[in-house]
Amino acid sequence: MPQFNKQLERFQPSAINTVFSLAGKLKSEGKDIVDLSIGEPDFDTPAHIKAAAIQAIEADQTKYTPSDGAKDLKQAVVNKFKRENNLNYNVNQIAIDSGVKPLLFHVMKTLLDEGSEVIVPTPCWTSYPGMVMLAGGEPVFVACPQDKGFKLQAADLEAAINDKTRLVMLNSPSNPTGAAYSVDEMKALTDVLIKYPHVWILADDIYEHIVFDKFVNANPAAVEPKLYDRTIVLNGVSKAYCMTGWRIGYAASSENFMQMLLKVLSQAVGCPCSVSQAAAIAALEGPQEYLQDWAKTYQERRDYLVKRLDAIDGIECNSPEGAFYLYPGFSALIGKKTPQGIEIKDSIDFVSYLLEHALVAVVPGSAFEYENHFRLSYATSLSELEKACDRIVLAIEALS
Numbered sequence: 001m002p003q004f005n006k007q008l009e010r011f012q013p014s015a016i017n018t019v020f021s022l023a024g025k026l027k028s029e030g031k032d033i034v035d036l037s038i039g040e041p042d043f044d045t046p047a048h049i050k051a052a053a054i055q056a057i058e059a060d061q062t063k064y065t066p067s068d069g070a071k072d073l074k075q076a077v078v079n080k081f082k083r084e085n086n087l088n089y090n091v092n093q094i095a096i097d098s099g100v101k102p103l104l105f106h107v108m109k110t111l112l113d114e115g116s117e118v119i120v121p122t123p124c125w126t127s128y129p130g131m132v133m134l135a136g137g138e139p140v141f142v143a144c145p146q147d148k149g150f151k152l153q154a155a156d157l158e159a160a161i162n163d164k165t166r167l168v169m170l171n172s173p174s175n176p177t178g179a180a181y182s183v184d185e186m187k188a189l190t191d192v193l194i195k196y197p198h199v200w201i202l203a204d205d206i207y208e209h210i211v212f213d214k215f216v217n218a219n220p221a222a223v224e225p226k227l228y229d230r231t232i233v234l235n236g237v238s239k240a241y242c243m244t245g246w247r248i249g250y251a252a253s254s255e256n257f258m259q260m261l262l263k264v265l266s267q268a269v270g271c272p273c274s275v276s277q278a279a280a281i282a283a284l285e286g287p288q289e290y291l292q293d294w295a296k297t298y299q300e301r302r303d304y305l306v307k308r309l310d311a312i313d314g315i316e317c318n319s320p321e322g323a324f325y326l327y328p329g330f331s332a333l334i335g336k337k338t339p340q341g342i343e344i345k346d347s348i349d350f351v352s353y354l355l356e357h358a359l360v361a362v363v364p365g366s367a368f369e370y371e372n373h374f375r376l377s378y379a380t381s382l383s384e385l386e387k388a389c390d391r392i393v394l395a396i397e398a399l400s
Contacts, residue, residue, distance in 0.1 A: 011130045016363050019351065023361040034388040036376040037361040039175060039325065041242040043294055045279075049241060052282035056275045065271045068262050069096020069250070073277045076284040077250045086222050087233070089252045095261055096280075098272045100206050100236040100249035101127060106268060107232055107251065108135035108167075110261045111200055116166035121152040123327060123370035125175045125204075137166065141369055146318060146329055150177035154188040161192075167200045168193065172217055173207040176368045176375035177327040178302075178320025180211060183218045190224035201231045206249075209240035209291045211322035212299040229254040239323075240291060241283040246276040298324050301378040301385060308389040312396055324379045327365070331372045336399040344399070347371055358395035360388045 019037045027033050056062075074094040081087040097103035104127070112118070114136040120128050122141045129139040142160050144150045157168070170189070173180040181189070193201060201220050208217050221231035236249035251261070302319065309317040309328050314336075317328040336344050338353050347364035351374055354360045365373035378385055 005134075007133050007136075010133050016126055016367055019355070019361055019363050022355060026355070026359070031359055033355075033359050033361055034384055034391065035361045036378070036380065036385075036388055037363050038379070039377050040244050040379060041239060041294070041324070042379045042381070043242045045242050045246070046283075046286075046290065048286050049243065049279050049282045053246075053275050053279040056278035061274050061278055063274060065274050065277060067265045067269055067271050068258075069094070069272055070274070070277050073248075073250075073281050073284075076281045077252065080284045081233070081252055085219055085233075087219065087228075087252070090255075092255050093252055093258055095251045095258055095265065096272050096277065097249050097251070097265065098269065099238065099247040100204070100234055102269070103234060103236075103249040103251055104128075104202075104204070105131045105135065106261065106264050107202065107234070108132060108137065109264050109268075110257070111135075111167055112137040113166075115164065117162070117164040119157065119160050119165060119168040120369070121169065121171075123150060123174070123176050123365065123368035123373065123375075124169070125171060126367045128169055129369065138164075140165070143370070144179075146316065146327075146373075149318065150174065150179040150320075150327065151181060151185060152189060154192050157189055158192045158195075161196050161199060163198075165196070165199050167202055169202050169204065170220060171204040171206075173211060173320065173322030174325075175207065175323060176325050176363070177318070178207075178323040178325045179318075180207075180215060180321035180323075181218050183216065183223055186218035186220055186223045190220050190227055193220070194224065194226055197230075199230070201227060203231060203233045205233060205235045206239050207323040208235065210295050210298055210324060212295065212302065213321070215321045217322065229256075232257060237280045237283045242294075243276075243279065243283065246273070246279055248272055248276050248280040298378065301382060302326070304382060305376075305378055305385055305389070309392070312393055314396055314399075325375055325377055327368075327373050327375050329373045333396065333399060334372060339398050339400075347374055350374060354392065354395055357398070358391040360391050360395075 074091040077094045108131050112135040116137040117140050118132045118137050120139045121144045132139045221228045232253040237243040306319045314332040315328050347366045351364040363375040
């Protein structure tokens with residue numbers, strides 16, 4: 001029998017996909033599922049962005065671009081970083097890929113050797129560990145407790161760094177918790193990282209435009225210019241501009257890093273979709289005011305959910321700084337039994353119970369390497385969130 005890649009034995013498919021599949025099965029059976037498992041904005045792609053794509057098609061902009069993206073989109077990204085982040089790059093320091101997810105993996109392939117360690121604060125996005133392992137690296141999980149706002153602490157970061165450390169992952173605002181680092185909080189981390197010149201920093205800023213209460217998100221390269229050359233900033237148009245299906249992500253870093261990344265891209269990809277690149281230019285260069293209106297809507301949903309969930313006996317819910325997720329804890333419910341007599345032992349048991357008993361789809365904390373919690377997305381209408389909360393209350397009251 002031919003062999004498969006041995007790395008695949010080290011991890012399972014994303015638990016989010018498992019939830020999607022079960023929720024889809026129940027929906028196909030006619031069940032009224034309130035689906036809070038999907039991390040996708042519920043607004044439509046703005047009209048001017050769609051118009052730019054149509055215009056590109058009509059102008060026959062449907063051929064190959066360079067494998068790392070078209071120069072005019074790179075320039076739009078340069079302008080964005082200068083305008084919004086006070087970061088100065090040139091087009092040779094920018095790479096475009098078919099979404100942030102493949103770009104993350106291509107960055108891993110660029111940086112990691114067999115056995116390289118990557119510090120991953122947990123809770124973390126589900127694909128970080130698998131990507132690290134597929135690239136030959138070893139994820140080193142550093143717990144970020146709820147009472148610390150789910151944020152990496154400087155002392156814990158320093159304790160995790162050793163000679164094998166190649167990369168530190170920083171996701172702000174975070175998936176799954178919504179936690180975001182202020183300037184002072186990020187400065188505490190960058191003060192540690194300055195001491196270790198062999199360590200790269202990856203700043204995953206995909207949710208940067210979804211922040212609340214006038215919060216100002218901090219990027220490590222902007223907070224500490226001495227880290228500029230070894231910080232890789234990742235972002236994209238999916239979450240901010242409601243373009244998840246358009247698949248455009250971008251990275252910025254030193255020219256030295258980009259030369260190495262381009263080697264990977266030249267072999268791994270053809271090019272990002274030319275039409276989507278035209279749409280992304282319109283997103284980045286067009287009006288930006290509506291992003292604040294969308295963030296205000298998300299904030300209203302956050303405030304409603306936090307109030308409802310935190311009032312439930314057995315649930316503890318933080319109020320995050322950004323993104324469109326909550327990550328409530330349910331440790332007080334461990335050991336309780338469902339009406340069917342099934343004991344709640346972990347997050348998979350709890351999430352399965354909510355889905356099958358309450359018809360509410362959320363994601364287990366185990367998917368994010370942090371147990372006794374669950375993630376729910378509030379990228380849906382208030383009426384659906386109200387329905388979900390009512391059902392969750394009844395489901396928890398039914399536990400014995």
